[in-house]
Amino acid sequence: MHDHRGGGGHGAEHRHEAEHHHETEHHHGGEVSQTQLLTAALESLLVEKGLLSSDTIDQLVERYEKDIGPMIGARVVARAWTDPAYKQRLLSDSASALAELGIHMDNLVVVENTPAVHNAVVCTLCSCYPWAVLGLPPTWYKEPAYRSRMVIEPRAVLREFGLELDGTVEVRVWDSSAEQRYLVLPERPAGTEGMTEAELATLVSRDSMIGVARVAAPARAR
Amino acid sequence: MNQAGRPSIDNAAASPRIDAEGPGAPPRRNGELVFQAPWEGRAFGLAVALGEEGLFAWEAFRTRLIAAIAASDRRPEGERRAYYESWLGALQRLLVDRGILTAAEIEDRMRQFATGQRDIVNPGAP
Numbered sequence: 001m002h003d004h005r006g007g008g009g010h011g012a013e014h015r016h017e018a019e020h021h022h023e024t025e026h027h028h029g030g031e032v033s034q035t036q037l038l039t040a041a042l043e044s045l046l047v048e049k050g051l052l053s054s055d056t057i058d059q060l061v062e063r064y065e066k067d068i069g070p071m072i073g074a075r076v077v078a079r080a081w082t083d084p085a086y087k088q089r090l091l092s093d094s095a096s097a098l099a100e101l102g103i104h105m106d107n108l109v110v111v112e113n114t115p116a117v118h119n120a121v122v123c124t125l126c127s128c129y130p131w132a133v134l135g136l137p138p139t140w141y142k143e144p145a146y147r148s149r150m151v152i153e154p155r156a157v158l159r160e161f162g163l164e165l166d167g168t169v170e171v172r173v174w175d176s177s178a179e180q181r182y183l184v185l186p187e188r189p190a191g192t193e194g195m196t197e198a199e200l201a202t203l204v205s206r207d208s209m210i211g212v213a214r215v216a217a218p219a220r221a222r
Numbered sequence: 223m224n225q226a227g228r229p230s231i232d233n234a235a236a237s238p239r240i241d242a243e244g245p246g247a248p249p250r251r252n253g254e255l256v257f258q259a260p261w262e263g264r265a266f267g268l269a270v271a272l273g274e275e276g277l278f279a280w281e282a283f284r285t286r287l288i289a290a291i292a293a294s295d296r297r298p299e300g301e302r303r304a305y306y307e308s309w310l311g312a313l314q315r316l317l318v319d320r321g322i323l324t325a326a327e328i329e330d331r332m333r334q335f336a337t338g339q340r341d342i343v344n345p346g347a348p
Binding site: 032033034035036037038039040041042043044045046049051052056057058060061064065125126127136139142144148178 | 257258259261263264265266267268270271272274275277280281284287288291292294295302305306307310313314317322323327328331332334335336340342
């Protein structure tokens with residue numbers, strides 16, 4: 001479940017006949033894969049045609065690598081934990097509740113974990129994911145094993161993530177689409193009563209907002 | 223999908239910045255690299271940037287991505303494509319389908335990079 005297939009190597013999915021020669025070529029002494037060549041070719045042609053600039057791509061990649069990550073979702077969760085009225089707004093009208101925190105996303109449904117209900121999110125078709133609040137999806141989220149098995153045997157998959165659920169807990173699996181994305185509001189761990197909203201946000205992991213983990217109590221509370 | 227068929231992420235530009243470091247900094251990537259190799263980031267950025275520019279509706283890209291991933295899933299275990307290879311293939315197909323680029327010019331440009339006639343500047347940059 002957690003293993004990755006690693007990066008490059010196989011060339012792009014829709015190769016045309018003439019591009020069908022295989023794998024790597026040598027370029028200035030280093031190995032360059034077909035995928036690298038194709039990426040470079042597309043970028044260079046698109047820039048040449050004035051359709052975008054390399055700076056735009058630089059900024060976008062930077063934004064996703066450095067600026068946007070699960071911390072935005074974590075902030076939302078921490079606010080919901082500390083402000084019951086906010087939590088109600090978040091669950092009933094997420095778009096306006098998110099907008100209160102300066103996050104503009106109108107297709108997010110927030111689902112709440114309780115002692116009786118555990119929610120988890122998957123995208124069976126591709127990799128729909130609430131990027132704006134969680135950043136880019138982890139590798140395993142995009143793997144066929146997770147995408148297919150999570151809907152069929154969620155308890156077994158969750159167990160592989162180290163999350164053992166009591167048999168009485170109802171498991172709800174939400175299949176994301178382009179129109180509708182999901183964020184799990186995890187349960188607030190015990191022992192966090194005295195913590196501030198900002199401190200709580202540091203506890204909230206990405207995996208807990210996908211629903212494959214619980215939020216761990218802070219070390220000092222254990 | 224939100225207005226104008228754009229990826230929902232472009233809204234994220236409006237998200238406020240919060241602490242990146244120090245005790246107030248929430249967890250980021252749980253230790254996992256966002257991109258396994260630089261070209262993956264470029265491939266990601268290309269599609270999202272073109273979507274944001276309105277060159278195509280995000281759904282047009284997404285349907286091709288779903289098809290590419292499904293094709294990969296049908297392969298035997300060891301021969302499946304890495305996620306961003308499917309992503310890149312979907313982008314290539316969309317650009318060719320829409321007549322934005324031709325298969326021949328892509329092929330030609332790849333050859334120029336392969337033979338060193340052109341230097342790959344970005345994928346591979348630190």
